[in-house]
């Protein structure tokens with residue numbers, strides 16, 4: 001089910017100030033995708049989710065779910081939450097401690113007055129789906145955090161919603177469980193083929209889970225795209241920075257040269273991925289640490305081969321994180337452990353031109 005949001009605004013009054021939690025948000029959430037709202041605390045993710053669900057009343061704009069307008073300021077439409085056909089999974093599992101796993105999952109069906117035989121069948125299917133068969137008679141609180149979150153997912157699923165919404169559902173789990181549950185969730189949602197809107201401030205979660213990511217800042221959607229687009233080809237400095245670690249330098253755009261756009265910055269004149277920016281424009285050169293390589297003079301003269309001094313090398317597991325000084329700038333690089341380099345050493349490095357991005361300043 002596609003969701004379309006147009007011109008959505010929501011302000012709050014807080015301590016005498018007006019806060020624009022949503023500032024003219026336009027968004028199309030494609031059917032049957034995992035669509036993630038990503039951004040720092042306070043950027044408006046939860047407010048947007050709550051407006052879609054109907055727990056919050058926007059000031060202006062329109063929300064459509066499939067062909068139905070569920071909220072419109074202009075047309076004075078406000079479909080109540082329970083009629084929007086949505087399921088929700090929250091950060092706190094919101095399961096009832098005094099009920100068994102079965103009763104927790106069955107609850108939305110019981111409320112609707114679904115016949116008991118049908119409830120048993122549907123709950124059994126949901127339990128199977130979230131891989132929790134065999135624990136249905138246990139008190140829900142006896143399960144681990146990850147299992148409790150799967151109970152919450154099963155409860156959302158039995159109601160057969162048109163869209164399922166997640167608000168930071170994994171943030172209470174420890175790192176290992178978070179990763180496992182994330183993988184299961186992706187698998188479940190992929191098999192279900194349901195539209196899912198997922199709110200997180202965790203970029204790794206967003207990259208690993210989503211078909212599409214929308215990055216938000218101060219109540220606005222800054223950029224939308226696939227995880228690969230957002231990581232490798234973001235158009236906005238803010239997005240490139242938020243979605244992963246990036247070296248960023250102020251730069252002035254120079255001429256085009258074959259397949260590249262040249263830019264002058266503190267590192268020198270750098271060949272960058274071609275961008276349609278006028279010569280002389282101010283821009284930001286952005287390069288991720290994994291696209292910087294110590295070459296040891298093996299490549300000969302080529303694009304973007306520059307010299308620098310290693311300032312520090314920190315072993316962080318699979319790679320070293322090196323800080324390299326080039327002129328007055330510092331570059332963060334991820335270096336293979338088999339490349340031997342020591343602090344103080346003068347080295348030759350190459351910046352992969354295909355991954356030198358010029359972002360408009």
Ligand SMILES: Nc1ncnc2c1ncn2[C@@H]1O[C@H](COP(=O)(O)OP(=O)(O)OP(=O)(O)O)[C@@H](O)[C@H]1O
Pocket residue numbers: 012013014019020021039040041042043044045046047048201
């Ligand atoms: N009920 C409220 N009253 C006043 N201000 C609010 C209210 N709800 C949200 N806000 C403000 O609106 C802005 C957006 O909040 P929102 O909770 O949507 O952000 P978020 O991106 O979900 O943040 P978090 O990740 O911390 O939940 C913030 O500045 C917040 O302080």
